[in-house]
Amino acid sequence: MNLFFNTEDASQIAIGAFAMALPIAFSQEAWDMAVRLPTINLILLVLLSLVFVAHYAYFSLFQGAVEYRWGSFVLRIVIAYGITLVVVACVLFCLDKLPLLEEPVVALRRAVIIAMPASLGAIIVDSLDKE
Numbered sequence: 001m002n003l004f005f006n007t008e009d010a011s012q013i014a015i016g017a018f019a020m021a022l023p024i025a026f027s028q029e030a031w032d033m034a035v036r037l038p039t040i041n042l043i044l045l046v047l048l049s050l051v052f053v054a055h056y057a058y059f060s061l062f063q064g065a066v067e068y069r070w071g072s073f074v075l076r077i078v079i080a081y082g083i084t085l086v087v088v089a090c091v092l093f094c095l096d097k098l099p100l101l102e103e104p105v106v107a108l109r110r111a112v113i114i115a116m117p118a119s120l121g122a123i124i125v126d127s128l129d130k131e
Contacts, residue, residue: 014122016126017084018087018091020118021084042112080126084122088111
């Protein structure tokens with residue numbers, strides 16, 4: 001099993017993130033939650049997302065064998081979450097719900113909230129052809 005990251009992996013992550021982000025990005029609740037959710041809860045959402053993505057990648061993509069590939073393991077998680085944030089931002093931008101210039105903090109908060117489920121969809125789709 002080759003776990004080198006390539007454009008196919010990036011495409012799979014983007015498609016998985018898009019599939020999970022799309023229905024949530026249309027939600028008024030998600031838009032409003034970004035304004036009123038405390039910052040500590042947003043930080044916890046990011047950490048929870050990263051923990052679940054790492055857990056899934058560890059057992060599915062890497063099949064528990066990361067002893068000599070910690071760099072690849074961590075890089076894959078960071079790249080997957082980064083691509084997810086970009087995809088979510090693009091979706092929100094298309095919906096005119098990413099106020100980057102007017103309210104950049106709200107824009108980032110919306111992206112983080114929607115990236116939580118989207119990151120799981122991203123890593124799951126990425127793992128589909130690895131078995």
